[in-house]
Amino acid sequence: MSLLQHIDRPSDIKALTFPELSTLAREIREELLKTISALGGHLASSLGAVELCLALHYVFEAPDDRLVWDMGYQAFAHKLITGRRDRFHTLKQLGGLSGFNNKDEGPHDLFTTGHGGTVLSTALGLAMADDQLKGSRHVVAIIGDASLGEGMALEALNHIGHLKPNLLVILNDNKMSIAPPVGGLSRYLNRLITNPIYNRLRLDLEQLVKRLPHGTSLVRMGRKVEESIKGFLVPGLVFEELGFRYLGPIDGHNLRELITMLKNVKRLKGPILLHISTVKGKGYRFAEEDPERFHKIEPFDLATGQLKARPARGSGPGARGRGGTTFSEAFSDELIRLGEIHRRLVAITAAMPEGTGVSAFAARFPHRCLDVGMAEQHALGIAAGLARGGARPVVAIYSTFLQRAYDQIMHELCLQELPVILAIDRAGLVGEDGPTHHGLFDIAYLRVLPSLMLVSPKDPAELRAMLQWAIEQARPVAIRYPRGGIVCGEPLGRPSRVVAGKSEPLRSGKDLALLALGSMVYPALDAAERLAREGLDAMVVNARFVKPLDLDMVRQAAQVGCVVTLEEAQVAGGFGSAVSEAFEALEVSGPAHLRIGLPDGFVEHGKRSELLERCRLDPESLTQRIARWSHATRPSADLRLVAEPSA
Numbered sequence: 001m002s003l004l005q006h007i008d009r010p011s012d013i014k015a016l017t018f019p020e021l022s023t024l025a026r027e028i029r030e031e032l033l034k035t036i037s038a039l040g041g042h043l044a045s046s047l048g049a050v051e052l053c054l055a056l057h058y059v060f061e062a063p064d065d066r067l068v069w070d071m072g073y074q075a076f077a078h079k080l081i082t083g084r085r086d087r088f089h090t091l092k093q094l095g096g097l098s099g100f101n102n103k104d105e106g107p108h109d110l111f112t113t114g115h116g117g118t119v120l121s122t123a124l125g126l127a128m129a130d131d132q133l134k135g136s137r138h139v140v141a142i143i144g145d146a147s148l149g150e151g152m153a154l155e156a157l158n159h160i161g162h163l164k165p166n167l168l169v170i171l172n173d174n175k176m177s178i179a180p181p182v183g184g185l186s187r188y189l190n191r192l193i194t195n196p197i198y199n200r201l202r203l204d205l206e207q208l209v210k211r212l213p214h215g216t217s218l219v220r221m222g223r224k225v226e227e228s229i230k231g232f233l234v235p236g237l238v239f240e241e242l243g244f245r246y247l248g249p250i251d252g253h254n255l256r257e258l259i260t261m262l263k264n265v266k267r268l269k270g271p272i273l274l275h276i277s278t279v280k281g282k283g284y285r286f287a288e289e290d291p292e293r294f295h296k297i298e299p300f301d302l303a304t305g306q307l308k309a310r311p312a313r314g315s316g317p318g319a320r321g322r323g324g325t326t327f328s329e330a331f332s333d334e335l336i337r338l339g340e341i342h343r344r345l346v347a348i349t350a351a352m353p354e355g356t357g358v359s360a361f362a363a364r365f366p367h368r369c370l371d372v373g374m375a376e377q378h379a380l381g382i383a384a385g386l387a388r389g390g391a392r393p394v395v396a397i398y399s400t401f402l403q404r405a406y407d408q409i410m411h412e413l414c415l416q417e418l419p420v421i422l423a424i425d426r427a428g429l430v431g432e433d434g435p436t437h438h439g440l441f442d443i444a445y446l447r448v449l450p451s452l453m454l455v456s457p458k459d460p461a462e463l464r465a466m467l468q469w470a471i472e473q474a475r476p477v478a479i480r481y482p483r484g485g486i487v488c489g490e491p492l493g494r495p496s497r498v499v500a501g502k503s504e505p506l507r508s509g510k511d512l513a514l515l516a517l518g519s520m521v522y523p524a525l526d527a528a529e530r531l532a533r534e535g536l537d538a539m540v541v542n543a544r545f546v547k548p549l550d551l552d553m554v555r556q557a558a559q560v561g562c563v564v565t566l567e568e569a570q571v572a573g574g575f576g577s578a579v580s581e582a583f584e585a586l587e588v589s590g591p592a593h594l595r596i597g598l599p600d601g602f603v604e605h606g607k608r609s610e611l612l613e614r615c616r617l618d619p620e621s622l623t624q625r626i627a628r629w630s631h632a633t634r635p636s637a638d639l640r641l642v643a644e645p646s647a
């Protein structure tokens, strides 16, 4: 029987010897590889953080002590030794364990997280709360080198240095973001790792000098001299100047060194930054050789490291959808095509070149592609500057991460009326990454902003057409599209020309008007066919524009009398709300209106197709909902009632 099978709680590892801990680390890696090669998911970062997880739980008394992980996909070893081992095979599956930290999985995860750079602020809050309650908990925040560059993390660093709480920050430096890291901070961290000798030398020298008469003032003087040459040789000084005590770098795979260091650090007061160096993908050759590919991977063959199925660019497991092409692929190809025509087009990504499909553009036009790192706010800011300066920026970003840059959209783009294109990928239900990653709020938060135009394509071909249209506009344009491809039906072929504020009628009908947005167009067409079999004649419109809304379409729909709006987004404030507001503005009286979308609440994780069904956005559920509603709304009509299934 393996050691891992005996670990039900963190206290079970405390009696283990160093050789046993090493064996446990190996077994954990085997478990990670077995599970993730079968299911797909985040892998390389967790492989690199196994010893860190063990050492932390060995030294600290979680959950009394607070171990708080940024995001959490790198802490699967933490899941395995905190009572979740038996459910690990359900990772990211519907009803199973989350692929991130999750507050509902027990006391060891304090927050449900998935967005990077948040942990320093929340850990600071925990430390301050403990201080107020006169507690004695240790608070440890674990953050990756790329996430440290997030605006929120830098704001927290600044504040921690000011407040000087008892807080241990562990910088888990694997020298990688998803892709290679970006920027001066990562260069600086790299220098710290490659020049550790100087750091040791400095501390030894300080101890020696302090023993001399007037030694302390000599040390102070020495530090001043150091400051004047800090650009060269002073590791950790940036953190020290911010108010931290900087320690490290140490080898994050050497359990003995890690545990000894953590035991020592545990006794220290004030903010400490412990810099540890780890290898992303540690212990699995293919992941060490190509950590970017193994950051998050589809199911693969353990022996060869090759995927079991054909990969979809910019998509996760099983995301290709029907019709072969994904939205991300169409975006990627069209961006290059437009880049050939528009020499001022600049593509921007915030640390997601592969996921957003920008990497092919970067390979073709290296000087016209900017990876700004994990810095969504900055991505929008730089886009504004570029646009004002005459370039044509396209910011490729996931819906969920765009939330980070909301004020920049208002203040830097919309208020300035700048022609920036926001290519918003993963808008809608994203699947296995769950509530932190679903892109369900963008319509509500974007459509209230003046000067912005907001569109959504029904399929990848229409996304291309919308990009071609958007590049000609003199105002900000946001294009939202989902993960993967179309979810049902066959692609309709070449889309009609995109015209500002104009929808695309797809099917005529006299009983109902189905106004569908983006990913809901094909399910609406499918539902219309099914409704016809129920005796309901439904008109279907591909709305295309949330803003400016096609008012002719709204008027025409109102005349039908029964209007159903369909969107893969939160209903509150969404496309349906826009249509409803338009009825009021147009003073059209009395159309019955059913708004279909996501209700108020967070949606769990699971396959995209499963979630669409669970949220009753698949064609069959849509048909039932619409028929039932229509029957209730138009009691005189000769309709067969379709029973509503229990939700």
Ligand SMILES: Cc1ncc(C[n+]2csc(CCOP(=O)(O)OP(=O)(O)O)c2C)c(N)n1
Binding pocket: 045, 071, 074, 114, 115, 116, 117, 143, 144, 145, 146, 147, 148, 150, 172, 174, 176, 177, 178, 280, 350, 351, 352, 374, 401, 404
């Ligand atoms: C705010 C935000 N932006 C982007 C992402 C997408 N993302 C997930 S992991 C990651 C890289 C993180 O690198 P690092 O912090 O160094 O951690 P590592 O995986 O290397 O341990 C990125 C960009 C995110 N989760 N959150």
